[in-house]
Amino acid sequence: MNNNFNDLRAAVVGIGGVGGYIAAMLCKHYEHITLAARGSRKESLSQNGISMKSEIHGSFTAYPEKVTETSDIGAQDIIFICVKGFSVEQVCNELKEQVAANTIIVPVMNGVDNAEKIRKAFPKNIVLDSLIYISAFANEDFSISQVGTIAPLYMGTIVNDERHNAAVHIVNAFLKEAGIDCQIPADIEAETWNKYILNCSQNVITAYYDCDTGHIRENPERTAQFETLMDEAWSVAKAKNINVTQADIDELMRKFRYVFPATSTTSLQRDFHDGKPTELDMFSGYIIKEADRLNVPVPLTKELYTQLVKRI
Ligand SMILES: NC(=O)C1=CN([C@@H]2O[C@H](COP(=O)(O)OP(=O)(O)OC[C@H]3O[C@@H](n4cnc5c(N)ncnc54)[C@H](OP(=O)(O)O)[C@@H]3O)[C@@H](O)[C@H]2O)C=CC1
Numbered sequence: 001m002n003n004n005f006n007d008l009r010a011a012v013v014g015i016g017g018v019g020g021y022i023a024a025m026l027c028k029h030y031e032h033i034t035l036a037a038r039g040s041r042k043e044s045l046s047q048n049g050i051s052m053k054s055e056i057h058g059s060f061t062a063y064p065e066k067v068t069e070t071s072d073i074g075a076q077d078i079i080f081i082c083v084k085g086f087s088v089e090q091v092c093n094e095l096k097e098q099v100a101a102n103t104i105i106v107p108v109m110n111g112v113d114n115a116e117k118i119r120k121a122f123p124k125n126i127v128l129d130s131l132i133y134i135s136a137f138a139n140e141d142f143s144i145s146q147v148g149t150i151a152p153l154y155m156g157t158i159v160n161d162e163r164h165n166a167a168v169h170i171v172n173a174f175l176k177e178a179g180i181d182c183q184i185p186a187d188i189e190a191e192t193w194n195k196y197i198l199n200c201s202q203n204v205i206t207a208y209y210d211c212d213t214g215h216i217r218e219n220p221e222r223t224a225q226f227e228t229l230m231d232e233a234w235s236v237a238k239a240k241n242i243n244v245t246q247a248d249i250d251e252l253m254r255k256f257r258y259v260f261p262a263t264s265t266t267s268l269q270r271d272f273h274d275g276k277p278t279e280l281d282m283f284s285g286y287i288i289k290e291a292d293r294l295n296v297p298v299p300l301t302k303e304l305y306t307q308l309v310k311r312i
């Protein structure tokens with residue numbers, strides 16, 4: 001691995017909301033950035049560059065070194081995978097011939113088993129663990145919008161060895177130098193589950209009622225369901241010995257009650273609303289699978305999952 005960041009070669013796979021944000025920031029700062037996209041998105045990005053309207057970083061257009069399909073990105077030092085959960089297997093297949101022995105792979109996605117799936121596909125590579133708190137989306141014209149005043153990316157490794165820990169620090173510095181708020185938490189597994197518990201409650205309840213956070217909050221019955229979903233996902237985390245504490249859950253509840261804007265929606269709600277493929281299986285589906293394996297009751301998660309599946 002070359003430690004001169006200007007010489008590093010990095011690719012972003014999946015130029016939607018999250019990948020688009022990371023790609024725009026990297027392209028603005030570094031020379032050797034490849035974007036993996038397909039169809040008309042690929043054509044537009046190669047002709048026009050990547051445009052972003054960000055409430056943190058302002059509006060700008062930046063230009064990647066190369067825009068190509070995932071199966072053609074070539075040798076890279078770092079690959080960021082920013083697709084929806086249901087695309088991970090396909091992306092891994094497309095990357096098979098592209099990943100070199102020293103390539104570091106960083107999924108930046110929701111969910112708790114994507115890094116594991118990627119580790120299985122690339123057992124010799126360093127695959128880091130990460131998550132991002134952001135609200136970002138790709139527009140019809142393939143430009144990216146990022147809303148809100150913060151977008152922290154948490155990164156770490158559940159594989160605790162020297163190689164992995166060194167890689168965390170390199171990728172962290174690489175992202176920070178490009179202006180991305182990258183932080184290394186003490187326990188990345190707990191941090192990932194923390195957000196996942198929020199996704200398994202807030203995303204699911206907003207999708208179920210097809211409404212924003214304000215409409216859950218102002219309704220005591222829906223708020224109680226939100227809390228039950230949180231408790232069920234937390235029970236699964238505890239059964240898996242993940243260190244999510246009562247204080248973490250209280251903090252999620254505080255954010256839900258007082259911090260998230262009333263108009264905030266979730267990715268699952270938007271995907272259901274728009275009739276797009278969803279990450280329901282990555283949220284409730286995985287919780288149910290693990291709950292059944294570990295004998296943890298999750299009745300509300302199962303009920304809402306069953307109802308939501310009928311809408312697909
Ligand atoms: N958006 C957000 O604000 C947040 C999202 N997340 C999480 O981040 C992850 C990514 O979400 P998000 O960015 O919203 O997703 P999007 O749907 O906006 O973007 C995913 C992109 O991946 C592309 N893609 C899929 N398969 C391939 C492939 N084989 N090769 C190249 N490109 C591919 C899609 O392209 P195409 O259009 O061609 O299908 C699409 O542009 C998810 O896990 C999500 O839950 C987490 C926090 C917030």
Ligand SMILES: CC(C)(CO)C(=O)C(=O)O
Nearest residue numbers: 198199202203265266267
């Ligand atoms: C914004 C947030 C945190 C909502 O739970 C999210 O991750 C999503 O929409 O997928």
